[in-house]
Amino acid sequence: MAPQDDVRREVALLLRRLNVELDAVGQRFAHLHGLNRTDVRALVAIMDATRRGEPMTPGRLGEAVELRSASVTALVDRLERVGHLRRIRDDVDRRRVVLEMSDSAMAAGGEHFGGLAADLAAAMEGYDDEELAVVHRFLLDMTDVVTRHARES
Amino acid sequence: MAPQDDVRREVALLLRRLNVELDAVGQRFAHLHGLNRTDVRALVAIMDATRRGEPMTPGRLGEAVELRSASVTALVDRLERVGHLRRIRDDVDRRRVVLEMSDSAMAAGGEHFGGLAADLAAAMEGYDDEELAVVHRFLLDMTDVVTRHARES
DNA sequence: CCTAATCTCTCGATGATCGAGATTATCGAC
DNA sequence: GTCGATAATCTCGATCATCGAGAGATTAGG
Numbered sequence: 001m002a003p004q005d006d007v008r009r010e011v012a013l014l015l016r017r018l019n020v021e022l023d024a025v026g027q028r029f030a031h032l033h034g035l036n037r038t039d040v041r042a043l044v045a046i047m048d049a050t051r052r053g054e055p056m057t058p059g060r061l062g063e064a065v066e067l068r069s070a071s072v073t074a075l076v077d078r079l080e081r082v083g084h085l086r087r088i089r090d091d092v093d094r095r096r097v098v099l100e101m102s103d104s105a106m107a108a109g110g111e112h113f114g115g116l117a118a119d120l121a122a123a124m125e126g127y128d129d130e131e132l133a134v135v136h137r138f139l140l141d142m143t144d145v146v147t148r149h150a151r152e153s
Numbered sequence: 154m155a156p157q158d159d160v161r162r163e164v165a166l167l168l169r170r171l172n173v174e175l176d177a178v179g180q181r182f183a184h185l186h187g188l189n190r191t192d193v194r195a196l197v198a199i200m201d202a203t204r205r206g207e208p209m210t211p212g213r214l215g216e217a218v219e220l221r222s223a224s225v226t227a228l229v230d231r232l233e234r235v236g237h238l239r240r241i242r243d244d245v246d247r248r249r250v251v252l253e254m255s256d257s258a259m260a261a262g263g264e265h266f267g268g269l270a271a272d273l274a275a276a277m278e279g280y281d282d283e284e285l286a287v288v289h290r291f292l293l294d295m296t297d298v299v300t301r302h303a304r305e306s
Numbered sequence: 307c308c309t310a311a312t313c314t315c316t317c318g319a320t321g322a323t324c325g326a327g328a329t330t331a332t333c334g335a336c
Numbered sequence: 337g338t339c340g341a342t343a344a345t346c347t348c349g350a351t352c353a354t355c356g357a358g359a360g361a362t363t364a365g366g
Binding site for chain 1: 167168180190274277280292299304
């Protein structure tokens with residue numbers, strides 16, 4: 001066994017641990033705002049899509065969070081009821097509904113996850129350009145491997 | 154804005170993307186075996202604890218996956234019914250029940266997640282000792298920050 | 307031995323999710 | 337135009353995961 005195999009195993013364990021803790025952050029946000037896991041995943045998906053300039057619809061949201069249309073309707077009803085988003089009929093294709101996050105939801109998300117992002121950025125101060133490049137390449141590689149496993153058959 | 158801020162933002166995004174994809178792997182495993190997310194989290198928690206030599210009990214499991222005792226009973230019932238684990242009364246403290254994973258469940262988990270672990274290890278071949286050390290330190294730092302956020306108040 | 311504390315389980319209620327199908331809107335062919 | 341096919345969303349009834357409250361069993365400490 002190569003001497004760096006220990007490090008490899010530790011790195012793999014750290015990836016999983018990081019995953020668990022990131023989930024815990026999401027869960028904490030959910031609990032603080034009276035939401036469940038799915039609701040948070042949905043809000044994040046909507047926020048991401050909106051940020052990319054692709055308006056979110058119930059159909060796309062269902063794909064993103066892996067729910068059937070009936071469940072998406074219930075999900076959107078929930079979030080709309082507590083004021084986190086609005087349904088807006090698309091004028092171009094009037095079958096479609098565009099989901100728009102409310103300012104309050106954006107603010108809440110920004111405060112919670114923005115704080116985390118800032119702390120992560122701060123922690124990255126301890127790395128120079130070269131080291132960050134290594135980390136970047138590493139994360140790309142790992143994400144690639146994991147994505148392949150997530151999509152298989 | 155410093156020139157490496159772009160890299161920092163990208164690294165943060167990659168961390169989140171990795172989180173999403175790792176969840177997807179878990180979800181895929183769950184779907185393949187007729188389980189739900191919680192069931193998989195529970196099996197992983199039991200496997201980890203067992204590997205550390207700390208026998209898992211319903212109480213500890215409830216803390217690990219954040220469920221009330223009533224839900225843990227239902228969860229263990231489900232997993233026991235499909236043969237993924239056994240309840241064993243502890244002879245020392247007879248109030249306690251020790252949860253033991255079945256060989257079939259261990260094998261299924263090993264096949265699915267072991268394959269991923271092997272691919273991750275293979276991908277790490279592209280890094281020398283020094284680079285792996287940087288990655289290791291980075292993951293420790295990030296996990297630390299995230300854990301603090303997960304635990305806060 | 308009592309009493310309090312601990313661990314697990316039971317029961318009834320709530321709510322998230324699903325499958326099947328209804329509803330409304332768009333598109334292409336004629 | 338208008339008709340059938342397709343698409344996006346929603347409704348309904350059923351199922352099951354989760355919870356709160358509390359019961360039953362066991363242990364630990366005076």
